[in-house]
Amino acid sequence: MKLAVLGAGAWGTALAIRFAGQHQVALWCRDQQQASDMQAARANTRYLPDSPFPDSLSVHADLPAAIAGAELILLVTPLSGLRPTLKALTAAGSCAPVLWACKGLEAGTMKFPHQVADEEMPADVPRGMLSGPSFAQEVARGLPSAVTIAASDADFAQRTATALNTSVLRLYASDDLVGVEIGAAVKNVLAIAAGICDGMNYGLNARAALLTRGLAEMARFGAAQGARPETFMGLAGIGDLLLTATGDLSRNRRVGLLLAEGLKLDDVLKNLGHVAEGVPAAREVLRQAQALGVDMPITAGVCRVLFDDAAVVDVLQTLMGRAPRREGE
Numbered sequence: 001m002k003l004a005v006l007g008a009g010a011w012g013t014a015l016a017i018r019f020a021g022q023h024q025v026a027l028w029c030r031d032q033q034q035a036s037d038m039q040a041a042r043a044n045t046r047y048l049p050d051s052p053f054p055d056s057l058s059v060h061a062d063l064p065a066a067i068a069g070a071e072l073i074l075l076v077t078p079l080s081g082l083r084p085t086l087k088a089l090t091a092a093g094s095c096a097p098v099l100w101a102c103k104g105l106e107a108g109t110m111k112f113p114h115q116v117a118d119e120e121m122p123a124d125v126p127r128g129m130l131s132g133p134s135f136a137q138e139v140a141r142g143l144p145s146a147v148t149i150a151a152s153d154a155d156f157a158q159r160t161a162t163a164l165n166t167s168v169l170r171l172y173a174s175d176d177l178v179g180v181e182i183g184a185a186v187k188n189v190l191a192i193a194a195g196i197c198d199g200m201n202y203g204l205n206a207r208a209a210l211l212t213r214g215l216a217e218m219a220r221f222g223a224a225q226g227a228r229p230e231t232f233m234g235l236a237g238i239g240d241l242l243l244t245a246t247g248d249l250s251r252n253r254r255v256g257l258l259l260a261e262g263l264k265l266d267d268v269l270k271n272l273g274h275v276a277e278g279v280p281a282a283r284e285v286l287r288q289a290q291a292l293g294v295d296m297p298i299t300a301g302v303c304r305v306l307f308d309d310a311a312v313v314d315v316l317q318t319l320m321g322r323a324p325r326r327e328g329e
């Protein structure tokens with residue numbers, strides 16, 4: 001199959017390398033200089049210096065050239081690039097199916113990626129999301145991983161999972177697109193919380209409680225939007241939550257660790273050198289939860305630390321001071 005991967009950060013590059021083992025892959029990078037550098041080095045020296053490009057991977061700075069003849073487009077910019085990139089695809093007359101791999105809700109609109117896609121893509125073009133526990137560095141190195149392809153069109157999800165499956169990247173199919181998108185957005189917020197918790201040395205008990213109650217929050221938010229409960233027990237729910245909240249390769253967890261050291265958010269983001277989707281997602285998830293009347297105390301606490309300069313000890317006191325309740329609530 002001929003694939004186009006749009007976005008040459010860590011994740012787009014890792015997916016391009018992985019799928020180039022079996023397919024012809026065109027990797028699009030919006031920056032001409034970075035594209036030339038990658039072409040010359042046959043590697044993404046900025047994000048994945050130790051993972052050389054297979055011969056079947058070509059690099060492009062020109063979008064129409066990258067998507068020419070593509071049978072499937074993987075859109076792997078940060079979430080802020082989803083709408084502009086979909087607009088550019090539509091302007092270029094593309095009607096190839098699209099899978100996005102960016103995680104979050106659109107900043108300012110609270111929209112899920114599929115809602116943005118519904119606004120920007122022709123209605124009949126198949127679309128969905130690739131998500132799940134997958135650090136770019138490990139996927140690029142060919143370490144074993146498993147992720148989910150979700151689409152409202154179950155046949156499209158299954159066909160695409162079958163076509164892209166490799167011996168080191170196992171693909172599962174799901175038709176719960178909104179559930180998978182919610183897992184992806186909320187787990188990043190919870191990974192920031194886990195980083196704060198570990199950075200403050202609150203202990204392993206605290207982290208286990210935080211993640212369990214965080215998962216309950218994720219599932220409540222999902223239930224209010226018609227997602228299936230079992231999705232949150234799957235790769236794109238608890239799977240990605242465990243990885244991101246406990247794995248030190250996570251940028252979102254790192255945000256939390258640095259905040260716990262006392263750094264201000266602006267300095268944290270400057271130091272990171274990568275996108276941390278949990279930061280904009282926290283605000284959008286909380287706004288949407290409030291609009292739906294869903295209680296998300298951990299997300300609210302993360303927002304207080306991120307945007308209101310609240311002291312972590314005060315947020316902890318608020319969380320621990322809540323009235324006892326039944327665990328299923």
Ligand SMILES: NC(=O)C1=CN([C@@H]2O[C@H](COP(=O)(O)OP(=O)(O)OC[C@H]3O[C@@H](n4cnc5c(N)ncnc54)[C@H](O)[C@@H]3O)[C@@H](O)[C@H]2O)C=CC1
Binds near residue numbers: 011135137
């Ligand atoms: N890195 C990882 O392990 C994983 C990342 N993701 C998701 O993939 C998305 C991308 O993440 P990374 O590649 O890791 O980010 P990154 O921070 O490594 O790189 C982002 C890249 O996107 C480029 N970019 C920014 N806006 C753009 C736009 N409008 N059009 C084209 N390119 C644009 C930047 O120049 C940069 O090269 C995020 O939503 C992230 O949550 C998902 C799974 C794993």
Ligand SMILES: O=C(CO)COP(=O)(O)O
Binds near residue numbers: 191
């Ligand atoms: O989504 C990811 C792994 O599945 C990557 O998480 P971070 O963006 O926190 O690094």
